Structures are given as structure tokens and as C-alpha cells.
Amino acid sequence: MTLAFSQLSGDLESIAKQGLYRSRRVINSPQGIYLKVDGRTVLNFCSNDYLGLANHPDVLSAFKNAVDQYGVGSGSAHLICGHSLAHHALEEELAEFTGRDRALLFSTGYMANLGVMSALLGRGDAVFEDRLNHASLLDGGLMSGAVFKRYRHGDVEHLNSHLKKASGHKLIVTDGVFSMDGDFAPLPALSKVAQDHNAGLMVDDAHGLGILGAKGGGLLDYYGLKQADVPILMGTLGKGFGTFGAFVAGSEDLIEILIQKARTYIYTTALPAAVAEATRASLKLVITEDWRRDKLKALTERFSVGARQLGLQLMNSTSPIQPIVIGENQQVIEISQALLQAGFLVSAIRPPTVPQGSARLRVTFSALHEEAHVDSLLDALDKAGAGLR
Numbered sequence: 001m002t003l004a005f006s007q008l009s010g011d012l013e014s015i016a017k018q019g020l021y022r023s024r025r026v027i028n029s030p031q032g033i034y035l036k037v038d039g040r041t042v043l044n045f046c047s048n049d050y051l052g053l054a055n056h057p058d059v060l061s062a063f064k065n066a067v068d069q070y071g072v073g074s075g076s077a078h079l080i081c082g083h084s085l086a087h088h089a090l091e092e093e094l095a096e097f098t099g100r101d102r103a104l105l106f107s108t109g110y111m112a113n114l115g116v117m118s119a120l121l122g123r124g125d126a127v128f129e130d131r132l133n134h135a136s137l138l139d140g141g142l143m144s145g146a147v148f149k150r151y152r153h154g155d156v157e158h159l160n161s162h163l164k165k166a167s168g169h170k171l172i173v174t175d176g177v178f179s180m181d182g183d184f185a186p187l188p189a190l191s192k193v194a195q196d197h198n199a200g201l202m203v204d205d206a207h208g209l210g211i212l213g214a215k216g217g218g219l220l221d222y223y224g225l226k227q228a229d230v231p232i233l234m235g236t237l238g239k240g241f242g243t244f245g246a247f248v249a250g251s252e253d254l255i256e257i258l259i260q261k262a263r264t265y266i267y268t269t270a271l272p273a274a275v276a277e278a279t280r281a282s283l284k285l286v287i288t289e290d291w292r293r294d295k296l297k298a299l300t301e302r303f304s305v306g307a308r309q310l311g312l313q314l315m316n317s318t319s320p321i322q323p324i325v326i327g328e329n330q331q332v333i334e335i336s337q338a339l340l341q342a343g344f345l346v347s348a349i350r351p352p353t354v355p356q357g358s359a360r361l362r363v364t365f366s367a368l369h370e371e372a373h374v375d376s377l378l379d380a381l382d383k384a385g386a387g388l389r
Contacts, residue, residue, distance in 0.1 A: 019329030019359075020350055030055040031242075033368045035345060042340065045363050045377060046347040050211050050320050051292045052368035053242030053282045066277035074270040078105075079259070082270035090276045091247070093283055098217060098235070100227050100249040104258055107271050109206055109236040109246040110136040114143055115262030116202060116232060116248055117171070121146040126166040128159055128199075130174045132181060137173050137204055146171075153178075156189045163197040170197060176205035176219035177212070180354050180362065182317025184208075184219060191229040202232035210240020211320065216286045216293060227251065241286060243279045245271045292367035296320050299365045299374055306378040312385070320365040323349070324381070325358055332359040338384035344377055 015021050029036035031054040035044045053059055066086060076082040087105055094103040106112035117140035121127055125146040129137060132153045141148050147166070151159040163170060172194050174185045187203065194201040205218040213221025220230055227250060237245045248258060258265060285292075300320050307314050313325045326332040329350045336348035339361075350359045363377070 019333060033366055033373065037340075037345060040343075042343050042345045043373060043376070044345045045365070045369075046345055047364060047366060048207070048239040049242050049366055050207075050240050050296060050364070051242065051286065051289075052366045053240075053285055056242065056282065056285060058285065059242060059278050059281045062281035063274050063278035066274035070273035070277075072272060072274070074272050076270070077266065077268060078270045079266060084270075084273040084276070086273040086276040086280070087270060090280050090283075093280060094235075094247050095249055097215075097283060097287065098220075098233055098249045100233065101252045102255040103247045103249040104255045104265065105271065105276070106246045106248065106265055107268055109204070109234065109238075110139075111264035111268065112234050112236075112246040112248050113137050113140040113204060115140075115258065115264035116234065117141055117144040117146075117173070118263060119258055119261035120144075120200070121169060121171060125168040126170050128162055128166075128170070128172045130154065130178075130185065132178050133173065133175055134179060134204060134206075137175065141173060154183070154186055156186060156193055159190070160193050160197075163193065163199060166197075166199075170199035171202060172199050173202045174204070175207075176203050177207035177319050177321065179207050179321065180323060180349055180360070181315050182319040182321030182323060183315065184222075184319070187219060187223050187225055187230065191225060200232060201230050202234065203230050204234045206234070206236040206239055206246075207319065207321065208240075209235040210286045211293060211296065215290075216240070237275075237279050237282075241279055241282045243282055244275050245279070296365060296367045299367075299369055299371070302371060303363070303365065303374050303378065306374070307381070310378065310382050312381065315360075322363040322365070324361040324363060326360055326385075327357055329359045332361060335385050336361060339380055342380045342384065344380050346377075 025037050027035050027037060031049050033044050034041055070084060074082040091103045091105055113136040121144035123145050127141040127144060127146045128149050128151055129141050130153055131150045149162045151162055172190060176185055191201055208218035210216045212218050231250055233249045235247055237243045303322055315323045332348040336346055339346050347362045349362045
């Protein structure tokens with residue numbers, strides 16, 4: 001008799017042979033530029049806490065005070081009894097921050113992306129996605145039941161050719177800043193082609209909000225685009241804001257239809273009110289402390305110049321995501337391990353997260369890093385990666 005799923009051990013062995021086995025590290029410290037990993041303190045270059053707010057004293061204080069006021073759990077879904085004054089205030093502040101009519105909190109960015117597309121699309125509609133979109137966007141498009149088309153990365157003409165053949169409601173979906181490449185979506189051109197074809201445009205700006213734009217308003221702020229240009233904005237709170245959760249911002253009608261129809265909003269427990277209060281504190285820091293964005297930009301430019309001088313193969317990114325392409329899975333693992341032994345935590349990113357043959361080191365920066373940290377990382381990369389050239 002064959003046992004159900006008896007092939008699992010073989011599947012794991014196959015994953016390991018391809019250099020694709022994933023494992024977790026246990027962190028025994030707060031998030032920051034230094035982490036304690038397996039009893040050792042290492043310099044962290046793989047976090048999405050770009051502005052260094054995850055352990056900021058104002059954010060911690062707001063969270064602790066809110067726990068005393070609201071407790072730890074939210075108790076229920078937003079539509080039952082889980083929607084607190086803290087949630088409501090944060091939604092209003094996020095709407096103002098993004099220049100939109102309203103905002104709606106979701107428990108995670110993954111749930112927000114699935115919720116939007118399943119609420120707005122169905123059979124007979126069409127969704128068009130950049131080939132390098134985040135998994136949550138791809139899964140949302142597939143789950144919606146709409147005709148699903150992927151266009152070449154950043155290729156508006158290829159997208160246009162798909163749109164010409166489409167019927168029903170049409171939705172274009174893209175990352176803002178691409179999480180594994182660090183480059184920007186061509187939003188002005190995407191906005192124009194969307195208007196030309198009477199299509200909606202949804203942007204996941206998880207890695208842009210807080211980091212780009214005059215006041216940290218993200219890639220839309222960077223390009224000077226408004227709600228009419230990009231009707232659907234999704235943002236996460238666990239990256240530039242340093243906390244947890246996500247939101248969708250847009251028109252009054254959009255938010256109301258999501259409240260009525262987005263299953264990932266309706267049928268899940270609201271994030272804790274204390275997290276909402278912590279995010280309100282971090283939002284104030286995002287708006288007022290411009291020096292964090294300025295420093296992040298300067299550190300990124302310093303690294304980019306130094307890496308190219310060493311002959312490292314960087315991608316076309318001006319964001320704090322600076323990928324170094326290695327190519328082979330096993331080689332990128334070995335280099336990442338060598339860096340760890342030298343005291344630097346840098347992620348090895350492999351397929352299926354990135355395309356076959358493009359395994360890479362994903363270096364990310366925080367406003368808490370210093371120039372000396374950048375220089376020491378460059379020196380470690382030079383010593384660990386003679387084969388990078």
C-alpha cells in the first residue's frame with residue numbers, strides 16, 4: 001500500500017540537488033542593522049526596514065501605550081467588532097498621506113492584493129501583469145478568474161498589444177519598485193496606456209512608500225501621479241514604515257466595494273489596534289524626517305559606485321535594493337555563506353523567486369547604516385567573490 005504524499009522526501013532531495021533548498025535562521029535580537037544570528041552578531045544587509053523605524057523609540061512607545069489601551073488582539077474582523085478608533089484614524093491618515101479619498105487596512109500585503117483583484121474581476125474580464133510582478137500579484141490575478149496575461153518586464157508596447165485584444169473589464173497590475181531587481185515600473189506610460197484602453201491601473205508600491213518622493217509618498221509621488229492617474233494603490237506597512245500590515249487607497253467607491261466584496265478583508269481578523277497606533281507614529285516620522293531618505297540615497301549611490309569599481313554585476317537600480325547577479329544557484333549560496341562567516345548577512349535569492357540563471361545576492365540598505373558599513377561590505381564582497389567578475 002502506497003502512503004499518501006510518500007514522494008515528499010524525494011521532492012526535498014530534488015530541491016536540495018538543484019541548490020534551491022530554503023531554510024530559516026533564528027534571530028535573537030530586535031530588527032536593525034545589527035542582528036544576533038546563531039549566537040553571533042552580524043551586520044544586516046537584507047532587511048526591508050529601509051528607514052530604520054522597526055525599533056524606533058517613538059514607534060515602540062506608541063505600541064506599548066496602545067497595548068495598555070486596546071490589549072493585544074483585535075478580537076474579530078473589521079466588520080464584526082474588530083475595527084477600532086486606532087484603525088480608523090490610521091486609515092484617514094494614510095488617505096491624506098497618499099492624496100486619496102480613502103484607505104482601507106488589510107492584515108498583509110498578500111491579502112490586499114488577492115482581495116482587490118478577486119473583488120474587481122471575474123470571468124469575462126482580463127488582467128495584465130508585468131512578468132516580474134510579486135507572487136501575491138500573480139496569485140491575485142490567477143485567483144480572480146479573469147483572463148490572465150503577462151507582458152514583458154516594463155514593456156508598455158507588449159502590454160498594449162494584449163490590451164487591443166481584450167474584452168470585459170480590464171485591469172493592469174504592476175509592482176512599483178520591483179522587489180528583486182530594484183528598478184521602477186514605467187508608471188507614466190502605464191497610466192497613459194490604461195486610459196487609452198479604458199483599463200484600470202493597480203500599483204503595488206510596497207518598496208517605494210516612505211522611501212521615494214519629496215515626502216516619502218512613493219513612486220507615484222516620485223513621478224507626480226495622482227489618484228486619477230493610478231486609481232488603485234496598494235502599500236505595505238512592514239517595510240518603509242517598519243511595522244506590519246497593508247492598505248489599499250483610492251476612490252470612495254473603490255474602498256466601499258472592497259469592504260463589501262474583498263474576501264481577504266471580510267473573512268479575517270483585523271490586525272491588532274496597537275500595530276495601527278505604532279504605524280501612526282512611524283507615519284509621522286516618514287513625513288517629517290527627510291534625512292532618512294536623503295541618507296538612504298547617499299548610501300545606495302556610494303555602494304553602486306564602489307561595486308562597479310570592483311567589477312560586480314549590478315542591476316539597473318537606483319533604489320536601496322541593489323542586486324548583484326551571480327547566475328548559478330550553488331555559487332550564490334557559497335558567496336552568501338562566506339559573507340556570513342565574515343560577519344555580513346546578505347540574502348541569496350534563487351529561482352523561482354527570480355528567473356532561472358539569474359540567482360543573485362540581494363543587498364538592501366537602511367538609513368541606520370553608515371558609510372563605513374558600506375565600505376566594509378564592499379571589502380567583504382571583494383574577498384568573498386573573486387568569481388563575481
